[in-house]
Amino acid sequence: MKMFSEERRKRILDYLIRHNRATVKELAEILNVSKVTLRADLNSMESEGLLQRTHGGATLIESRPELPPTTSFSVREKTNQAEKRAIGKIAADMVSTGQCIILDASSTCLEMARILVTQQKRLTILTNGIMTALELRENPQFTVILIGGILRLGSAGLEGSLGTHILKEINVDTMYTSANGFVYDDGLTDFNVYEVELKKSMASSAQKIVALLDHTKIGRSSIASFVAPQDIDIIITDSGAAEEDLVKLRQMGLEVVVA
Structure with missing residues (x-):
């Protein structure tokens, strides 16, 4: 075949x-x-x-001792930071007190966490992001659960399936996730196979999926898909997104919010 x-x-x-x-x-x-x-x-x-x-x-x-810019978290965190912050603000405002949510280890979800931690909400938050967990722990109303796994060079997120058993024990309302790219046929894609497998488990445990995508990620493809287009409930992007992309996304039945 x-x-x-x-x-x-x-x-x-x-x-x-x-x-x-x-x-x-x-x-x-x-x-x-x-x-x-x-x-x-x-x-x-x-x-x-x-x-x-x-x-x-x-x-x-x-x-190799050095990592390419596309895979180094410290570099990705500084890329399109204003757009990510705007997206993160809208995402944080969507969260209601009493909810259980997942934030992945992306730099965009880290920006969301930095805003969320300032808000007075009682939340349970699962994440595989080390930086995200450290940020969220500063709010006493948050119960923060770190999903265990493997930590690799250049990453700020735990990967693999070692800690996924916790996802079967908790009812998750919404997963907030970013990606290396989004393409219309495959949905959300990323470049690390182990991280993709973990994100699949995280997505399958959530009732709702919100994708946080700055405009540079729409139309960009990576090696593996972890959420199909039809499984995404909301896409939050920024004002740099092309109008034709916004139209196409909405024609697919996706709710699109522009920061």
Whole structure:
């Protein structure tokens, strides 16, 4: 059966996460594709900052001492910060006292947390974001639950399925989440396979999903999808979003709020 490029790239990244490095020969055999096709996949993934090409193969990007800007949280936190803050303000104002919510480890949800912590609301908040949890703990009315997992270099979020059992024990009203990108066919996408799997579990436990997307993320695709378009209830974006994108999103039946 033919394997599409997105599926191949998911499996390549998953293999590198488990083994740290791989040769073109072994990946071509595992995926049952030609070496030419495999090299094209690796070159494309390197250009997206997902891996490092080596002679005859590739290594996981985290194995290098430096991280590309697209994966470093400290860099992402400072990117489009004004837009993220505006989006976070609207999202925080949507939260009602007494609710149980999830905030992912994104820089946009961190901005939301910085506003939420100043509000007088009684909340239970689950998050895999270390910075987000530290921010939220300053409000005595909040019960903050940190979802456990693996902490990798350059990240401010815990990943993996180690702590997902807690999601089965708590009734979650709304998940607030961002992404590396949003595309109309696949919905919310991200570049880290382990984080994607955790986000899928988080999303499936929530009754409602609110996507926080600054305008640069609409139309941008990444390696794996974690929430399909039809499963998103609200998208909050900023005034930089193209009018044609806003129209298309609303035609899809999505509620769109512009900060």
